[in-house]
Amino acid sequence: MSLTCLKCGSRFPLSITIDGKKRNLSKRKFCLNCSPFGSLNRKDLTLPQPxxxxxxxxxxxxxxxxxxxxxxxxxxxxLPYCASCEQKRAFLQARKFKQMCLDYKGAYCSRCGYDRCPGALDFHHLDASQKELQINKVRSMxxxxxxxxxxxCIVLCANCHREEHYYE
Known part of the structure; x- marks a missing residue:
């Protein structure tokens, strides 16, 4: 009994001896010419290659x-994704990370109570000399x-944060 390669249509046996060892090929979809033994092809070889x-x-x-x-x-x-898809992925990851931080601290301004847009909320270090890292630069920590x-830190809306630094 033999199998048919999905790429080239040739027939190949269910088992073969390679390097003195009998190898089971019954789960293969492609012959050894299209997908050499041990090459770990993870792409669908039936699709046209670029x-x-x-x-x-x-x-x-x-x-x-x-x-x-x-x-x-x-x-x-x-990287496996094009530049525009990678930028979208990074943007969504940053937004998700900020939401996690806001969920931890409270998603509202601690001064005026603003809570409509998470993008307008900032993290303000109470003591700038104690700052070890910038929250907006952290991605995979x-x-x-x-x-x-x-x-x-405390959470401030953009207006309150600007006022805080203006009067320093």
């Missing part, structure tokens, strides 16, 4: 030039450490 110098975004699925993808730090590779920094 031409050289292009890549498909994992979120919007558009085929774009590689220059439209941010490079990964420390690797010779790019342990939230317990962020809570320690939030305990040094």
């Amino acid at each position: 031409p050289p110098g292009f890549r498909q975004c994992g979120r919007c699925h558009e085929v774009l030039p590689i220059s439209q993808f941010y490079p990964r730090k420390g690797r010779n590779d790019t 342990d939230f317990e450490r962020v809570k320690a920094e939030l305990d040094k």
Whole structure:
């Protein structure tokens, strides 16, 4: 009995001996020519592959030039999402993080009680000399450490925060 490759249509056996060991191929969808043994192909090989110098975004699925993808730090590779999708992802992550911080501190101005728009609320350090990190710059830190920094802050609306710094 044999299987049929979903990419090229060729037939391949259910098992084969590789490096002196019998290997079970019954769960494979592609032959060894289309997906070599041990190559860990995670892409759907039945889909058309983008031409050289292009890549498909994992979120919007558009085929774009590689220059439209941010490079990964420390690797010779790019992020899986195009720049516009990555910017949207980062924006939503920052908004979610700020909401977590506001849920912890209270989502209203401690001076005037404003609570309509979370984007208009700021974290004000009561003692600037005790500031260890800026809340708006934190993205992937342990939230317990962020809570320690939030305990040094009060929530002020943008107007009250500007007044606070204007009269310093």
